[in-house]
Amino acid sequence: MNLILFTFIVLLGFTSYYFGRKKAYTIQYTKKRLTALPQFYGYYLAIWCAIPAFIIFSLWAIFEPTIVKLLILSDYSNQGYLDNELNLIYEKIKSLSRGQFTGEITPFIEASAKKYINLRSIAQSSKVVIVLSAIIASGAYAYKRISSNSRTREPVEKFLKAVLFTASLAAILTTVGIIFSLIFQTIDFFKVIPLFDFVFGTHWYPAKAFVRDSSEALDPSMYSDTFGAVPIFAGTFFIAFIAMCVAIPIGLMSGIYLAEYASIKVRQYAKPLIEILAGIPTVVYGFFAALTVGPFLKEIGNSMGLDVSAESALAAGGVMGIMIIPFISSLSDDVITSVPQSLRDGSYAMGATKSETIKKVIFPAALPGIVGSILLGVSRAIGETMIVVMASGLAANLTLNPLESTSTITAQIVVILIGDQAFGDPKTQAAFALGMSLFLVTLCLNIVALRVVKKYREKYE
Amino acid sequence: MNKNKEQLLNKRYKAEKRFRLYGQSAIFMALLFLIIFIFKIFSTGYSAFQKTWLIVPVTFDAELMMLEQNPSKEDLKDADYYDIALKSMADLDPNANENQENELKRMVSYFFEREIKRELLNDPSLIGKTKDVYLTASDDLDQVFKGNYPRDLPEDQRRVTDYQLKIFDQLVELGKVESKFNLSFFTYPDSREAELAGIASSFMGSIFSILVCLMIAFPVAVLAAIYLEEFAPKNRFTDFIEVNINNLAAVPSIVFGLLGLGILLAVFQLPRSTPLVGGITLSLMTLPTIIIACRASLKAVPPSIREAALAMGASKMQTTMHHTVPLSMPGTLSGTIIGLAQALGETAPLILIGMVAFVNTIPGSPLDPAASLPVQIYIWAESAERGFVEKVSACIMVLLGFLIIMNLFAQIIRHKFEKKWS
Numbered sequence: 075m076n077l078i079l080f081t082f083i084v085l086l087g088f089t090s091y092y093f094g095r096k097k098a099y100t101i102q103y104t105k106k107r108l109t110a111l112p113q114f115y116g117y118y119l120a121i122w123c124a125i126p127a128f129i130i131f132s133l134w135a136i137f138e139p140t141i142v143k144l145l146i147l148s149d150y151s152n153q154g155y156l157d158n159e160l161n162l163i164y165e166k167i168k169s170l171s172r173g174q175f176t177g178e179i180t181p182f183i184e185a186s187a188k189k190y191i192n193l194r195s196i197a198q199s200s201k202v203v204i205v206l207s208a209i210i211a212s213g214a215y216a217y218k219r220i221s222s223n224s225r226t227r228e229p230v231e232k233f234l235k236a237v238l239f240t241a242s243l244a245a246i247l248t249t250v251g252i253i254f255s256l257i258f259q260t261i262d263f264f265k266v267i268p269l270f271d272f273v274f275g276t277h278w279y280p281a282k283a284f285v286r287d288s289s290e291a292l293d294p295s296m297y298s299d300t301f302g303a304v305p306i307f308a309g310t311f312f313i314a315f316i317a318m319c320v321a322i323p324i325g326l327m328s329g330i331y332l333a334e335y336a337s338i339k340v341r342q343y344a345k346p347l348i349e350i351l352a353g354i355p356t357v358v359y360g361f362f363a364a365l366t367v368g369p370f371l372k373e374i375g376n377s378m379g380l381d382v383s384a385e386s387a388l389a390a391g392g393v394m395g396i397m398i399i400p401f402i403s404s405l406s407d408d409v410i411t412s413v414p415q416s417l418r419d420g421s422y423a424m425g426a427t428k429s430e431t432i433k434k435v436i437f438p439a440a441l442p443g444i445v446g447s448i449l450l451g452v453s454r455a456i457g458e459t460m461i462v463v464m465a466s467g468l469a470a471n472l473t474l475n476p477l478e479s480t481s482t483i484t485a486q487i488v489v490i491l492i493g494d495q496a497f498g499d500p501k502t503q504a505a506f507a508l509g510m511s512l513f514l515v516t517l518c519l520n521i522v523a524l525r526v527v528k529k530y531r532e533k534y535e
Numbered sequence: 536m537n538k539n540k541e542q543l544l545n546k547r548y549k550a551e552k553r554f555r556l557y558g559q560s561a562i563f564m565a566l567l568f569l570i571i572f573i574f575k576i577f578s579t580g581y582s583a584f585q586k587t588w589l590i591v592p593v594t595f596d597a598e599l600m601m602l603e604q605n606p607s608k609e610d611l612k613d614a615d616y617y618d619i620a621l622k623s624m625a626d627l628d629p630n631a632n633e634n635q636e637n638e639l640k641r642m643v644s645y646f647f648e649r650e651i652k653r654e655l656l657n658d659p660s661l662i663g664k665t666k667d668v669y670l671t672a673s674d675d676l677d678q679v680f681k682g683n684y685p686r687d688l689p690e691d692q693r694r695v696t697d698y699q700l701k702i703f704d705q706l707v708e709l710g711k712v713e714s715k716f717n718l719s720f721f722t723y724p725d726s727r728e729a730e731l732a733g734i735a736s737s738f739m740g741s742i743f744s745i746l747v748c749l750m751i752a753f754p755v756a757v758l759a760a761i762y763l764e765e766f767a768p769k770n771r772f773t774d775f776i777e778v779n780i781n782n783l784a785a786v787p788s789i790v791f792g793l794l795g796l797g798i799l800l801a802v803f804q805l806p807r808s809t810p811l812v813g814g815i816t817l818s819l820m821t822l823p824t825i826i827i828a829c830r831a832s833l834k835a836v837p838p839s840i841r842e843a844a845l846a847m848g849a850s851k852m853q854t855t856m857h858h859t860v861p862l863s864m865p866g867t868l869s870g871t872i873i874g875l876a877q878a879l880g881e882t883a884p885l886i887l888i889g890m891v892a893f894v895n896t897i898p899g900s901p902l903d904p905a906a907s908l909p910v911q912i913y914i915w916a917e918s919a920e921r922g923f924v925e926k927v928s929a930c931i932m933v934l935l936g937f938l939i940i941m942n943l944f945a946q947i948i949r950h951k952f953e954k955k956w957s
Binding site: 234243246255323326335336355356357366427433464491505513516517521 | 548551553554555558559561562564566568575576579754755756758759761762763766767775776778779780781782783785786787790791792794796797798823826850852856876877880881883886887891909910912913916917927928938942
C-alpha cells in the first residue's frame with residue numbers, strides 16, 4: 075500500500091512537470107514574455123505537487139504505528155500491567171491480527187486484535203485521502219499561481235539549494251549519530267561500573283558477567299574485577315606499536331626512495347603495486363596472519379626453543395604493519411615531493427651527497443608532514459579489527475611479551491557483540507564504552523594529524 | 536691530510552650507497568610481502584574450484600523406495616530415497632559390518648540421497664534399473680584426493696578412517712573417482728558441510744548491501760559536495776562540516792558498526808542481519824570518501840567554464856548543474872567506485888549488525904537475512920574443518936577479483952573520460 079502511494083506521488087510529480095511546462099508554453103504562445111525558462115514552471119509545479127504530499131506521507135508513516143499502539147493499549151492502562159508486559163500483549167495482538175498467532179487467546183485480546191485491524195484500515199484509507207487531497211490542493215494552488223509574471227526560477231533554485239544544504243548536513247548527522255549511539259550505553263555502563271575501576275582495573279573477564287542469571291538484581295560488587303580495561307588498552311597500544319615497528323621503517327624508506335631516487339619508470343610501477351596492499355580487505359590479512367604467519371612464527375620459535383603462542387601479538391602486529399606500509403609510504407612520498415626544489419639545490423651546492431641532503435635538509439623540512447602520516451597510521455592500527463580478531467587471542471592478558479597472545483579494544487567489541495546481545499546488560503554496555511574510548515582516542519589522533527599535515531601543506535604552498 | 540680527506544669522501548660515498556640500498560630493500564620487502572601473500576592465497580585456493588565425485592552404481596529398487604506401480608511425478612518426489620542411497624553405498628563393500636556400512640555412508644556428502652533423487656527425477660524410466668550416479672565426496676575425501684590431507688597421521692588423529700581410505704583407494708584404482716569443475720561453489724548457499732558450501736548467499740548479500748550503499752551514499756555525497764564546493768559561504772559552520780567529513784573518513788570502521796547496532800537496530804527497529812541495515816551502515820562509511828573525491832573533481836573544473844556560463848546569463852544553479860557537475864562526473868564516479876570497493880571489503884561493521892548469522896538460503900531481497908563475502912571468509916576461517924581452508928582462499932580470490940575489476944573500472948573511467956585542462 076505504502077509503495078503504491080509512494081509511486082503514485084512520484085508519478086504525479088513527473089506528470090505535473092509537463093502540465094506546468096505546457097501552461098508556460100501557452101502563456102508564451104499568447105506573445106507574453108515569461109520571466110523564466112518554461113521548464114522552471116514545470117519544476118515549480120512538480121515540487122509543489124510532490125513535496126507537501128511526500129512530507130505528510132512520511133510523517134504519517136513514522137507516527138502511525140505509535141498512535142495506533144497508544145490507542146490499543148489505552149484499553150489496558152487501568153489494569154496495572156508493567157511496560158514490558160504491555161509490549162508483549164501488543165506483540166500478541168499484532169501477530170493475532172495477521173493470523174499468525176498460535177497459543178492461548180483471551181476474548182479481550184481477540185477484541186483488541188479486531189480493533190487493531192479496524193484502526194489500521196481506517197488509518198490506511200484516511201492516509202490515502204489526506205495525501206491525495208494534499209496533492210490536489212497544493213497542485214491547484216501552484217497551477218493557479220503560474221502566470222506570465224510569476225517568479226518560478228527563484229523558488230525552484232532556493233528549494234534546490236535547501237536540498238543541497240540538507241545533504242551536506244549528513245556528515246554532521248553521522249557524527250552526532252555515532253556519539254548518540256555510544257553515549258547512552260556508556261553512561262549506563264558507568265552507572266554500574268565505576269569509571270575508576272574501568273580505567274585502572276587490571277582484570278578483564280566480561281564472560282563472568284554473562285553467566286549471571288538475568289532475573290537477578292544488579293549487584294555492582296559482582297562486577298568488581300570484571301571490567302578493568304587496562305589489559306585491553308595495553309594490548310591495543312602494544313599491537314599498534316609492533317605494527318608501527320614494521321610499517322615506519324619500510325614505509326618511510328620506500329616513500330623516500332620513491333620520491334628521491336626512483337626513476338619515473340620504477341615509480342610508475344612500484345607505487346600502485348605498493349598501494350595494492352592498502353586495497354586488500356582486512357579480513358584477508360587476518361586469514362593470512364592466522365593461517366600462515368602465526369604457525370610460521372610458532373615453528374621458528376619452537377626451533378629456537380622459545381614458547382610461541384600460535385595466536386601471538388607479533389603475528390597480528392606484523393601483518394597489521396604490512397597493511398599500514400602504503401599509508402605511510404604514499405603520504406610521506408607526497409610530503410617529500412612537496413619540499414621545494416630550492417632547498418635541495420642549496421644543499422647540493424654546498425657539496426652534500428644525496429643521502430646527506432635527504433637526512434639533513436629534506437627530512438627535517440618534511441618532518442611535520444611525516445609525523446602527521448605516522449599518526450594517521452597509528453590511528454589505523456588502533457582501529458583495525460579483523461586482523462586482531464582472527465590472528466591474536468581473545469583472552470585479555472596483561473603482557474609485554476610479543477610471543478604471547480593479547481587482545482585489543484576492537485577485538486573485545488567484536489567478541490562481546492557477536493551473536494545475540496541484550497541491551498541493558500553490562501556486558502553489552504561495556505562494548506559501547508570500549509567503542510567510546512576507541513572513538514575518542516582515534517578522534518584526537520586524527521584531529522592532530524590532519525592539522526599537522528594541513529599546516530605543513532600551507533607552509534610550502 | 537689528503538689521505539684523510541679521501542677516506543672521509545669514501546665513507547660518505549659508502550653511506551650514500553647504503554642509504555640507497557635501504558630504500559631499495561624497503562620497496563623490495565613491500566613487494567615481497569605482496570607476492571608471498573598472493574602466492575599463498577592462490578596456492579591454497581585454486582583446488583577449491585575442483586570438486587571430487589564418487590561414481591557409485593545405484594539400483595532404483597521400487598520396493599525400497601515405497602513406490603507403487605506406474606508412479607506419477609508427485610509420487611517420485613515424495614518417495615523414500617534414503618534406503619536405496621544407503622544400500623548403494625553399503626554395496627561398495629559386500630562384506631562390510633554395520634559400523635563399516637556407517638563409515639561407507641560418511642564417504643559421501645550429507646545430502647547424497649538428494650543427488651540420487653535428482654537423477655531419477657531427470658529420468659523416471661530408471662526405476663528397477665541400475666545406473667552409475669555421481670555423488671559428491673565428503674569434504675575429507677575431497678581433500679585426500681586433492682593431496683591436502685596428511686594420510687600418514689595416526690588414525691585416531693584424522694577424521695578419515697583407514698577403512699574409508701582403503702575403499703576410496705579401490706575406487707580410485709577402478710577409475711570411479713572423478714574431479715570436475717566445482718559449479719556448486721558458485722550456486723550453493725552456505726552450509727555446515729564443507730563439500731556443499733558455496734558463496735551464492737554471501738555473494739547476493741554483498742550485491743544487495745553494495746546496491747543499498749550506492750543508492751544512499753552517491754546522491755547524498757554528490758549533493759553535499761556540490762553545496763560545499765559551489766555554494767557554501769566561508770564561515771565557521773562550513774569549516775565545522777569540513778572537519779566532520781575529514782574526521783569521519785578516518786574513524787575506525789567498527790565504530791560505524793556500533794552506530795548501526797545502537798541506532799539502526801535498537802532505535803529504528805530495522806530487521807537484524809539484513810543487507811538493508813548493512814548497506815546503510817556502509818553508506819555512512821563511504822559518504823566521506825565520495826564527498827572528498829567529488830569535491831576534488833569539482834575543484835579541478837577551471838573557473839573559466841563557470842565564468843563563461845555566468846556571462847551567458849545562466850544563474851549560479853544553472854551554471855553548476857549544467858556545466859560544472861557534468862564535467863566533474865568522471866572523477867566523482869571513479870571516486871565512488873573506489874569507495875564502494877572499500878565498502879565491499881569491509882567486515883567488522885557487518886559482524887556487529889548481525890550479518891554473521893548462518894544463512895543457508897539465497898537472499899532474494901535486501902530484507903532477507905544474509906552474509907557478505909568478507910563475512911563469509913571470516914565465518915569459514917573460524918571453522919575447524921580442513922575442507923574450509925581452500926574454500927576461504929577461493930572466496931578471497933573471488934572477492935579480490937571483484938575489487939580488481941572495480942578498481943580497473945575506476946581507472947578506465949578516469950583516464951578515458953576525464954578532461955585534461957591546461
